[in-house]
Amino acid sequence: MARINWYKYASPTNFYPFAEKMIPWFAFPAAVLFIVGLYVGFFVAPSDFQQGDAYRIIFIHVPAAWMGMLLYVLMAIYAAIGWAFNARLSSMMASAISITGAMFTFLSLVTGSLWGKPTWGTWWVWDARLTSTLILLFLYIGFISLQASIDDPRRADRAGAVLAIVGVINVPIIYFSVQWWNTLHQGATIRLLGKPTMAPPMLAAMLIMLAACWLYSIAVVLVRLRYIIIEREQNAARAAEVSV
Amino acid sequence: MGGYAFYVWGSYLVTLLLMGGEVLLLLRRGKLLRYQRPGIQTPRE
């Protein structure tokens, strides 16, 4: 078996062509899975006994909400590694993840609102689940604007890392909010322990959409990471020219 | 869709706009980068 030197890919310059090769392997399966997931969700899965067809929003709402939370944890881990070990690529990865994470969190709030109006009877309530998810969006926006407002990339990375790490506490709060407090939002359908309380074709559609969202995120983040690598190198080169 | 068409299609329309928007913005960013530095393929130190 050929030995792969993984340390090689920790350097932005070596990672760049590697990422380029990987992107299509995520982008195309993502597109296929989105189509399959929507097909199963709309043509195979039956309507719900209580909500009729309104429940079909779940196929995008739940994957979007999970991606929002999981990407935040990933972003914080990469930011922390970048800070602790002075690993530039890791910090750039955190920046690349932040936009996609914010997009998914926003998507989960909008689709949740569109689901809440016909079923609960309101677009929005300040219950613990909805409020903590809104705070997650604020944390993403804070991370993105903090990084955008600091010119020196290494200082921006450090400032972002502090915010990202502090904000991680919000993720378990979101997850357990429906158990810890009275909320209008229903409990978890899929639990770590115990069977999901959902008919199999419905569950299949949701899990396929989740896989599609993962592949989409990886592809988009890798593309953005490549651009961040180029931009930072350009800026560094320009700064060097000016100082000469 | 049993009276829920607006909400269900609205959700998937927002999804399309957000994901499509993210991809389009990324493609534009890439175009801009290539325009600023023509012939760029891989960065070299």
Add this chain to the structure above:
Amino acid sequence: MKRRHKRMGFIISGLAGLAIATGLALNAFQDNLVFFFSPSQVAAKEAPTGRTFRIGGLVQEGTVKRDTDGLTVRFTVTDTAQGIPVIYKGILPDLFKEGKGCVAQGKVGANGVFYADQVLAKHDENYMPPEAGQAIDNAKAAKTVVDN
């Protein structure tokens, strides 16, 4: 003004805005950690009866009655131990049904009746085809008959 100062101002105002936004959200969070009270809590005088609050529970079977104006609805919210009569004038959400969950916002009158200005439906986390849902409802109904 130097560029550096301007940027610092930008950062500080941005962070201040974010802090205010988070503060407001946390404040709402604080007020709503207890999003609703159960009828038992209201009976035990744990709810803030002086001001507007929310009660949550199941809509008791057989209690939903509409007045002749077609808008005013009377029903009982129960947690199977205690029940509170509710009067509400307005449109009910689609998922509002007898035996299902609901959250009502309003005030308790001197007569012990809860005057609601908003009624929301709280659904559960179970999703299944209508036939399966029907089967479960039938099984529950059968069980109730046996229990009685």
